[in-house]
Amino acid sequence: MTQQREGTGAGQWASGSQIERDLVLTDADFTRIREQIYLRAGIVLAEHKREMVYSRLAKRLRHHDLTRFSDYLSRLERQPDAKEWEAFTNALTTNLTAFFREAHHFPLLAEHIKHKTGSVNVWCAAASTGEEPYSLAMTLLETLGPKASQSKVVATDIDTEALKKARAGVYPLEQVNKLDEVRVKRFFQKGTGRRVGMARIRPEVSEIVEFLPLNLLAPQWPIKGPFDVIFCRNIMIYFDKDTQAKILKRFAPMLKPDGILFAGHSENFSYISSEFKLRGQTVYTLAPK
Numbered sequence: 001m002t003q004q005r006e007g008t009g010a011g012q013w014a015s016g017s018q019i020e021r022d023l024v025l026t027d028a029d030f031t032r033i034r035e036q037i038y039l040r041a042g043i044v045l046a047e048h049k050r051e052m053v054y055s056r057l058a059k060r061l062r063h064h065d066l067t068r069f070s071d072y073l074s075r076l077e078r079q080p081d082a083k084e085w086e087a088f089t090n091a092l093t094t095n096l097t098a099f100f101r102e103a104h105h106f107p108l109l110a111e112h113i114k115h116k117t118g119s120v121n122v123w124c125a126a127a128s129t130g131e132e133p134y135s136l137a138m139t140l141l142e143t144l145g146p147k148a149s150q151s152k153v154v155a156t157d158i159d160t161e162a163l164k165k166a167r168a169g170v171y172p173l174e175q176v177n178k179l180d181e182v183r184v185k186r187f188f189q190k191g192t193g194r195r196v197g198m199a200r201i202r203p204e205v206s207e208i209v210e211f212l213p214l215n216l217l218a219p220q221w222p223i224k225g226p227f228d229v230i231f232c233r234n235i236m237i238y239f240d241k242d243t244q245a246k247i248l249k250r251f252a253p254m255l256k257p258d259g260i261l262f263a264g265h266s267e268n269f270s271y272i273s274s275e276f277k278l279r280g281q282t283v284y285t286l287a288p289k
Contacts, residue, residue: 131171149204
């Protein structure tokens, strides 16, 4: 988990005015950044990500009126519990998502849950700004009807800023209008006045979803399984194989015996973990004991 409290010496993190002069990022600084984000979040930053790192963390340096990445990193390392670690992690987290992204998964989800008699619990392990967990909730409503109100989508992410946007549930209308008209009318409220051009998720959808901050590398996860379905799509690509294997091993007891794990289109868990077996295109079930 990202840290939630301010460490000692927090006064050093006073906000500063924007500065225009160049910021200094040395090879040693970039190495330290790669090491720290790996230790904190398991994210592996490739060498070619240097420009991305500069542009994203430069905002944090300017916020604190600093000109050298080495000074910023030294302050962080002196304060292991500082709130700024959360901003550091948020800055280096990639959020690429859309409603019903990789659409072939959602009919499979509907087929899996349509005969469930009790509540259905789904874990979305990379919630980002909310499009995926809300797509899951819409699928539950379409498939289960009134029974969906008894179900839950637990949506987690390490990026606390992304989760704020997700909880708000407000999106540009041009993004929402990519969905079919029936879904737009049923699940969204179009803004008026100052909100023209925006759309908000309707309460019947948002009430099913619970957003929580969660670092997949944390010793303990603040959620309880087992789940009928786990969506962990397009996040494992940021981890090395050892980290992937450890996370998949922890996923296994979080999934019901007949549960399904959904992966991203470019992810293959078959050669990483013996806990799961491939059932279909990027769809996994628990392997027999």
